[in-house]
Amino acid sequence: MEFLRANQLNLMLLLSGSCCALSLLVIFSKAIPFNRRMALLLLELSCVVLLLSDRFAYIYRGDVSNKGYIMARVCNFLVFAFSLLIQFSFTWVLKNLYRTVNYPNKMNRITLRICDFLFILGEALVLISQFTGLYYVFDAYNRYERSNDIAVSYVISTLIMLLQLFFIIRNKRNLSIKMFVTLIAFTVVPLIATIAQIFLYGLSLTNISVVGMAVLLYVFTLLDINEQIEDAKIKEINILKSEQEKMQMMFEQTSKALASAIDAKDEYTHGHSRRVAKYSELIAKNAGKTIEECQRVYYAALLHDVGKIGIPDHIINKTGKLTKEEYEIIKQHTSIGSQILSSISSTPYLSLGARYHHERYDGNGYPEGLSGKNIPEIARIIAVADAYDTMTSKRSYRAPLAKQLVREEIIKGSGTQFDPEFARIMIFLMDLDKDFKMHEPDALYLVGNKEA
Numbered sequence: 001m002e003f004l005r006a007n008q009l010n011l012m013l014l015l016s017g018s019c020c021a022l023s024l025l026v027i028f029s030k031a032i033p034f035n036r037r038m039a040l041l042l043l044e045l046s047c048v049v050l051l052l053s054d055r056f057a058y059i060y061r062g063d064v065s066n067k068g069y070i071m072a073r074v075c076n077f078l079v080f081a082f083s084l085l086i087q088f089s090f091t092w093v094l095k096n097l098y099r100t101v102n103y104p105n106k107m108n109r110i111t112l113r114i115c116d117f118l119f120i121l122g123e124a125l126v127l128i129s130q131f132t133g134l135y136y137v138f139d140a141y142n143r144y145e146r147s148n149d150i151a152v153s154y155v156i157s158t159l160i161m162l163l164q165l166f167f168i169i170r171n172k173r174n175l176s177i178k179m180f181v182t183l184i185a186f187t188v189v190p191l192i193a194t195i196a197q198i199f200l201y202g203l204s205l206t207n208i209s210v211v212g213m214a215v216l217l218y219v220f221t222l223l224d225i226n227e228q229i230e231d232a233k234i235k236e237i238n239i240l241k242s243e244q245e246k247m248q249m250m251f252e253q254t255s256k257a258l259a260s261a262i263d264a265k266d267e268y269t270h271g272h273s274r275r276v277a278k279y280s281e282l283i284a285k286n287a288g289k290t291i292e293e294c295q296r297v298y299y300a301a302l303l304h305d306v307g308k309i310g311i312p313d314h315i316i317n318k319t320g321k322l323t324k325e326e327y328e329i330i331k332q333h334t335s336i337g338s339q340i341l342s343s344i345s346s347t348p349y350l351s352l353g354a355r356y357h358h359e360r361y362d363g364n365g366y367p368e369g370l371s372g373k374n375i376p377e378i379a380r381i382i383a384v385a386d387a388y389d390t391m392t393s394k395r396s397y398r399a400p401l402a403k404q405l406v407r408e409e410i411i412k413g414s415g416t417q418f419d420p421e422f423a424r425i426m427i428f429l430m431d432l433d434k435d436f437k438m439h440e441p442d443a444l445y446l447v448g449n450k451e452a
Contacts, residue, residue, distance in 0.1 A: 008208065009055050015211045016051040019044045022218050031225050036096040040218055043089035046082050047211040053078035054207050062143050072142050073130075079207065080126040080135065080153060084119055086210055087160045090186060091115040093217070094167055097175065111167045115160050122156040154194060157206075161191045176227065182220040186213040251299075259302045262309060272389055277302035279385035279426075279438070286425045287381075300353030301382045307337025307354055334358055334367050349378055357382040362416045380419040384410070384426045387417070392439035403436045 023044040026037055057075035060068040091112055098108055129135040134149050165187040172180055193209035259273035280301035284294045308316060311333050315326050322330065337354030344350060356370065356379035363371030375383075391406045401409070407430055414423035429438065 009058060011208060012051040012055040015208065015215070016048045016055070018215055019047040019051070019211060022215060023048070026218065029222060031229060032221065033096065035099075036093060036221070039089055039092035039096055040221065043086060043093065043214050044218065046085045046089055047214045049078060050082040050086060050207055051211055053082065057144065060142075062141050064142050068142055072138065072144065076136065076144055077126065077130055080129070081123060083157065083207065083210070084122045084126065084160075086214065087157065087164075088116070088119040090164060090217075091119070091160070093221075094164060094183075097179075098167075098171070108167065108171065111163050111170075115163050118156055118160050118163075122153070122160075125152065125156070158191065158194060161187045161194075165191075176224055178220055178227070179224045182217055186210075186217055189213055255299055255302050258306060262303075262305050272393065273302050273305055275389045275393075276304065276382065276385045279388055279429075280381050282429055283381050283385060283422055283425050286428065287422065296347075296349045297353075297378055297381055299347070300350050300378050301385060303337070303341060303350055304353045304357045304382050304386065305333065305337065306340055307333030307335065309340070310336040331358070331366050352376040353378050353382050355379070357386055359383070360417050361419050365417075375419075381422050384418045384422045387413070388426055389439075400439060403430065403439075406430070 023041055026032070026041045026044060029037060032040070053075040056071055057079060060071040060075065062068075063072065095112055098112065125134060133147055135153050136144055136146055136150065139145055165184070168175075168180065168183045168187065175183070190206055190210045190213060193206045256274070259277075263270050263272050263274075277298045281294050281298040284297040289297070308330075311330055315322070315330055318326065334355050334357070338351045341351040341354050342348070353376075355367065356376050359365035359368065359370045359375045359379060360383075361372060361375070361380070363369050365375075388406065388410065391401045391409060392403075394400050407427060410418065410423050410426055410430075414420045418426075
């Protein structure tokens with residue numbers, strides 16, 4: 001205690017400087033809600049005035065000069081007044097927490113209103129004491145001395161602390177553990193210090209402990225706000241992920257339903273779109289594409305024939321050879337599909353697959369006669385997969401081709417009809433498929449297939 005008594009003035013100066021710095025930080029702490037920020041700012045500034053006033057009260061104690069006479073009285077008045085203002089500021093902090101946790105309760109309102117009433121009563125008594133000597137007087141040497149009624153000030157402060165403590169404990173479930181412990185410390189530590197100060201005259205234990213707790217309150221409030229922001233971000237991310245998963249599921253289901261509707265127009269092409277999508281995805285994967293790129297290839301291939309919706313059924317299901325006019329009509333499915341899918345602005349790659357999957361590497365395809373690398377890569381992949389499924393599936397005009405014949409046709413078309421790189425990968429996949437499962441209907445049960 002002697003060490004504290006000897007160094008308390010320096011400690012007051014240190015703590016008041018800390019509160020000044022924290023006041024600036026509070027102003028710029030945008031993460032803290034405005035009302036709570038204002039309450040903390042008032043709290044920290046009150047602590048600065050309290051400690052500086054208490055410090056000067058000790059310095060000018062016993063100074064019989066005119067300056068000493070004024071400073072001793074003004075500073076002691078400010079000590080009593082701002083001790084109560086700090087408690088008012090803390091009540092304001094609690095009110096803000098009360099609104100934040102959204103825990104409406106009549107007892108909460110009454111408790112905090114009593115705190116406000118006691119604050120007003122306490123400030124009134126401090127003002128009265130300046131003219132009556134209710135709390136303290138000064139002797140002939142300008143030294144501060146407690147009066148017999150000084151206990152009244154302690155009773156008011158103690159009642160406010162107890163009510164605040166009651167409020168905090170009552171609303172424990174609505175506070176984080178960090179904030180709960182900090183708020184409890186803000187009330188309990190000064191309460192203990194107040195009791196101790198009654199018996200340890202000459203020490204400002206209450207004021208020092210209050211300011212110390214005010215510093216901790218700001219620090220832990222900021223930490224608590226940061227945790228709340230982090231939790232909110234995590235919740236928001238989880239919500240966004242959930243929404244994305246729902247949107248992805250809806251997209252998948254819609255794409256598959258649309259692909260099934262397309263294939264249903266031709267009794268000989270059931271499952272064609274899904275098989276082409278799977279083959280295209282396998283080609284993209286073996287070409288070293290990323291998971292996201294493979295997904296794009298898959299869905300572009302799944303909807304590559306969507307334009308056939310606009311082609312008359314009698315042309316699509318014709319068993320004989322198409323006339324020149326009929327062939328020109330069926331070629332229009334690429335443009336129709338592109339128009340349909342281009343309206344989906346978030347997935348522009350879908351329209352590329354639909355429009356260009358009948359372009360040839362040598363430039364003799366349609367609808368634009370593009371050649372080589374000018375053909376979108378996604379369409380070059382689909383072109384190989386589409387041709388493979390066409391050759392390995394039953395058609396109205398022929399049975400499925402033998403594996404070796406299909407292999408020869410792809411090799412023959414490499415560099416003319418197909419991109420050589422993707423034709424090579426298709427041959428590689430065929431060679432891996434020893435039992436020739438990559439054709440209807442076994443293709444739908446390949447390992448890793450989305451429909452398996």
